[in-house]
Amino acid sequence: MEVISVKDVTFKYEGAELPVINNLSLSVSRGEYLCVLGENGSGKSTLARLINGLLTPNSGRVAVYGFDTKDKDKQFEVRKRVGMVFQNPDNQMVATMVEDDIAFGPENLGVPSKEIGERIDFALKSTNMENFRFSQGQKLSGGQKQRVAIAGVLAIMPEVLILDESTSMLDAKGRKEVLDVVKELNDKGMTVITITHYMDEAVNASRVVVLSKGEIVKDGKPSEIFKDSNELVSYGLELPRSTYIANKLIKKGLPLKEGILTAEELSEELCKLFQKG
Amino acid sequence: MLSDITFGQYYPASSFVHKMDARIKLLLLIAYIVLVFVVKNFYGFLVVYGVLLFLTLLAKVPITSLIKSASAVVFIIIFTFILNIFFYKTNNPTYLFWIITKEALEFSTFMALRLLALVFFSMLLNLTTTPVALTDGIESLLKPLKVIKFPVHELALVMSIALRFIPILMSEADRIIMAQKARGADFESGNLLKRAKAMLPVLIPLLISSFRRAEELGDAMDSRCYSSSSKRTKFRKLKAGWRDLVAVIFTAIIFTAVILLNNYVGGLV
Numbered sequence: 001m002e003v004i005s006v007k008d009v010t011f012k013y014e015g016a017e018l019p020v021i022n023n024l025s026l027s028v029s030r031g032e033y034l035c036v037l038g039e040n041g042s043g044k045s046t047l048a049r050l051i052n053g054l055l056t057p058n059s060g061r062v063a064v065y066g067f068d069t070k071d072k073d074k075q076f077e078v079r080k081r082v083g084m085v086f087q088n089p090d091n092q093m094v095a096t097m098v099e100d101d102i103a104f105g106p107e108n109l110g111v112p113s114k115e116i117g118e119r120i121d122f123a124l125k126s127t128n129m130e131n132f133r134f135s136q137g138q139k140l141s142g143g144q145k146q147r148v149a150i151a152g153v154l155a156i157m158p159e160v161l162i163l164d165e166s167t168s169m170l171d172a173k174g175r176k177e178v179l180d181v182v183k184e185l186n187d188k189g190m191t192v193i194t195i196t197h198y199m200d201e202a203v204n205a206s207r208v209v210v211l212s213k214g215e216i217v218k219d220g221k222p223s224e225i226f227k228d229s230n231e232l233v234s235y236g237l238e239l240p241r242s243t244y245i246a247n248k249l250i251k252k253g254l255p256l257k258e259g260i261l262t263a264e265e266l267s268e269e270l271c272k273l274f275q276k277g
Numbered sequence: 278m279l280s281d282i283t284f285g286q287y288y289p290a291s292s293f294v295h296k297m298d299a300r301i302k303l304l305l306l307i308a309y310i311v312l313v314f315v316v317k318n319f320y321g322f323l324v325v326y327g328v329l330l331f332l333t334l335l336a337k338v339p340i341t342s343l344i345k346s347a348s349a350v351v352f353i354i355i356f357t358f359i360l361n362i363f364f365y366k367t368n369n370p371t372y373l374f375w376i377i378t379k380e381a382l383e384f385s386t387f388m389a390l391r392l393l394a395l396v397f398f399s400m401l402l403n404l405t406t407t408p409v410a411l412t413d414g415i416e417s418l419l420k421p422l423k424v425i426k427f428p429v430h431e432l433a434l435v436m437s438i439a440l441r442f443i444p445i446l447m448s449e450a451d452r453i454i455m456a457q458k459a460r461g462a463d464f465e466s467g468n469l470l471k472r473a474k475a476m477l478p479v480l481i482p483l484l485i486s487s488f489r490r491a492e493e494l495g496d497a498m499d500s501r502c503y504s505s506s507s508k509r510t511k512f513r514k515l516k517a518g519w520r521d522l523v524a525v526i527f528t529a530i531i532f533t534a535v536i537l538l539n540n541y542v543g544g545l546v
Contacts (some may be wrong), residue, residue: 052500084500091493094434094501097439100409105501110508117512138444145498149497156501265308 003160003191004051004082009060011046011214020046022214023060028193033186034221035202036195038211039236042234044195047211048164051193052082062108063116080109083153087165089145093137098129098148103139105156116155123151129183143174147181160191167201179204199226199240203261210235223259242266288404293520294336295405299414301521302402308528309398313391315532317539322390324538328531330399338404346400347393354389362386409513412437417515431505438494446487453479 006026012019020043028034038044049055050062053069065081067074086092095101102123106116124130127147132140137148146166153161163182167175175198183204186192194201202208208225210218212235218225226232226243233239239247246260246269256269294302296500309328316322332342365381373379408412423429454464457478462477 042410049496054496056501076504079500079502084497085492086497088490088493090445091490092497093441094494094498096408096437100512104498104503107510107512108502110510113510113512113514116510120512128404152501198395223428 001030002027002261003030003065003105004193005061005063007051007061007063009050009052009057009062011043011055011057013046018026018214019058020214021050021057024034024214024216025060026216028191028208030159030191031189033183033204033206035205035208036193036211037197037199037202037208037237039197042211042236043214044211045164046214048084048162048193048195051160052080052084054222080156081158082160082162083156083158084162084164085146085149085153085166087168089142089149089169092149092152093145096136096138097122098135098137098140098151099133101148102155103150105152109156115220119155119157120151123154126154127151128184138172141174142170143177146170146174146178150178150181154185160193163192163194163196165195165197167196167198175201177248182213197237199238199243202226203240210237212236222261226261227258288338288342290337290405292335292337292405294332294401296518296520297405297524298515298517298521299410300417300515301517301524302406303411303414305524305528306402308397308532310395312532312535313394313398316387316391316535318542320538320542321535322387322394324531324535325394326390329394329401332401336401336405338401341386342404343400346403347396350392351394354392357392358385358389361388371430408440409437410515412440413511413513413515428505430509431443432532442487442490445490447481449486450479450483453482500540 004027009021010019011021018185022043024043024047026047026199031167036044036047048056050069051064052238053062053064053075056070062069063235064078067077067081069075069078093101093218094104099120103116106119111119116226120133124133127150129144129147129151132144132148137145140148149166150161161182163178167178170178179201182192182194186204191251194205196202202222202225205222208218208220208222209216210225217235218231218241227241229244238244240261242263242265243260246256246266249258250258254273256266260266260269313325316325324514331341360379362377362385365378365384367378367380370378370380402411412433415436416429419427419429419432458464462475462478464472466472468476
């Protein structure tokens with residue numbers, strides 16, 4: 001089932017010469033884990049903002065569950081379904097205490113106070129943050145802050161979760177915490193769109209879209225996308241480390257399988273090869 | 278450094294005062310501020326400070342944190358004390374020595390005691406009430422102003438967001454100062470004007486980054502369906518209970534006691 005449909009969309013920031021998004025079409029199905037890759041200035045963050053209606057296209061149409069993002073009356077219907085987590089964990093928290101911050105979304109929607117409590121329970125549980133309910137947001141680590149931000153979005157009960165470079169300001173540990181939570185949510189049926197320039201994040205995804213100069217230049221499974229390293233480099237992207245090493249080894253004549261994405265896969269393949277002699 | 282300064286010095290504890298409704302606490306604070314200025318004689322102050330001590334013990338907050346908070350205003354208190362000693366005039370003054378009169382000394386002492394009590398009472402509210410509860414309380418108390426289209430909810434939200442961002446901006450200022458120092462900026466030498474000018478390369482980046490933060494926060498709030506419509510609900514409901522009733526009655530008794538003391542003992546003992 002198609003949940004998000006972007007059709008022939010062009011978007012230009014006021015005063016800019018060139019459009020950031022250029023006649024772009026994209027369809028996202030329910031339950032997908034879509035990773036949008038692109039270098040700085042490729043238009044990937046703009047695409048995210050177009051999908052939840054923070055921006056509206058100059059031409060073309062963006063529809064979320066059939067609701068046109070241009071329709072001002074239906075703006076809430078769009079945002080209720082598409083939750084978005086931003087880059088800087090400090091700039092998304094409205095309240096001082098974790099619990100109050102998560103309550104912000106449902107309060108906006110007019111959810112009765114008793115149900116807000118239940119939603120907070122659910123959101124904290126889904127992000128493994130139960131122990132931090134009464135903590136001061138300021139005192140949490142980066143990864144924990146971003147998980148609170150995800151919890152704040154989950155309390156709105158969205159169908160789609162967009163992460164706009166949400167791990168770029170985190171350390172390795174924080175990034176893993178956040179990505180684990182996102183993976184878990186996706187396994188439970190949530191549609192996920194992550195916007196990033198970290199190739200390693202694309203490994204979790206079920207589908208990867210590469211954006212360059214406001215256009216989609218590649219669209220497919222991660223293992224397919226990472227086959228052609230030269231082409232990716234020309235879009236300003238870097239391969240996941242393991243894929244990079246595997247591709248090099250293949251070039252040197254080692255009979256490894258194509259489309260290796262993770263270190264585990266690579267080591268397993270190498271071991272197999274070693275056992276064969 | 279800068280980020281060590283804490284605002285909204287909430288002291289977490291479970292006490293009678295902590296459990297009170299923030300609105301009632303705010304109203305009672307106003308009552309006590311009025312009381313501090315109603316007091317006319319020494320016995321009245323005895324009652325006021327007795328109440329303060331009692332409330333501090335009841336709230337289970339350390340007396341030291343109250344005294345520490347007073348250190349911030351000690352300068353103002355001393356300043357007004359000295360001014361009052363020299364400029365207080367009465368009709369038939371009793372000179373103690375030089376130009377110091379007994380009346381002026383009394384008046385100044387009372388004024389200092391008033392200011393000190395005022396700070397202590399406000400601090401007690403700050404220590405026992407979370408910033409969220411405080412802004413909720415203010416929002417609720419100002420609700421009647423909605424009739425004249427005063428943006429009560431927006432004001433409360435602005436207040437709570439400002440409170441939240443103070444420590445963040447503080448630590449950011451710290452970082453910028455460090456970065457500018459690394460580039461050879463000098464903040465410590467020169468006269469006041471020179472030093473103020475030296476702060477410019479700190480303030481401008483701080484201003485720019487706070488605008489950026491504001492924009493991102495705005496986007497985040499928008500995506501979480503924020504609107505100031507009346508449809509909004511509140512997760513935390515303020516509820517006045519028996520504690521608040523007890524506190525109001527207690528305050529009324531104290532008030533009456535002080536007024537009676539004023540009438541029977543008279544002013545300025």
